[in-house]
């Protein structure tokens with residue numbers, strides 16, 4: 415997909431855990447040829463590699479708490495400064511008012527749009543408790559979709575029983591993310607309500623908010639996101 419626009423857009427995906435930010439960020443990056451950063455993925459990767467940052471944030475992630483603002487802001491400022499492509503997508507940042515203010519300071523000259531993906535809390539709980547991640551390649555699956563039922567395993571057999579161990583299409587075992595355990599999900603949602611949800615009004619006041627219902631299929635949501643985003647970008651560049 416090619417958009418004729420001048421300037422460099424910076425698109426933030428905002429929404430509770432499980433709203434589908436990661437899926438939409440991935441599709442936008444592919445569709446528009448923009449660079450994306452998913453702060454949660456980046457932190458999990460640091461933990462998996464046992465880097466000094468990973469060791470510092472490991473427990474915070476496991477408890478479902480937020481990593482301190484100064485660490486997150488440094489990571490994202492650095493990313494923005496060193497990636498100057500056609501556009502940038504931020505998935506999982508900002509999550510606090512302090513992070514939003516820092517982003518405002520470092521995004522000068524870019525056109526900032528914030529896509530708020532809205533999903534009711536019962537649906538979030540349903541999605542997160544069925545979310546699985548591949549231990550081998552990191553791909554995200556959802557048992558509600560039952561897609562894995564039809565996935566051939568490397569030896570060519572199909573997993574077609576409810577009792578079968580769900581596997582990724584790469585053959586890797588699908589496991590529950592540490593912070594998708596029920597008690598941690600509830601804590602993450604509480605943190606979202608207290609610290610991140612106020613950003614919706616923050617960006618609404620600035621005229622930068624695009625509100626999207628996130629309950630359809632990923633395709634439905636993506637179509638809505640593209641439609642709104644194109645409209646904004648085309649108006650902005652005319």
Ligand code: AMP
Pocket residue numbers: 431453454455457474475478479480481482486505506507508509513593602
């Ligand atoms: P996510 O994959 O976006 O749900 O993020 C997973 C975890 O990474 C969160 O629960 C936080 O512990 C941490 N994290 C990711 N992004 C941020 C951020 N912008 N500020 C603070 N913590 C973050």
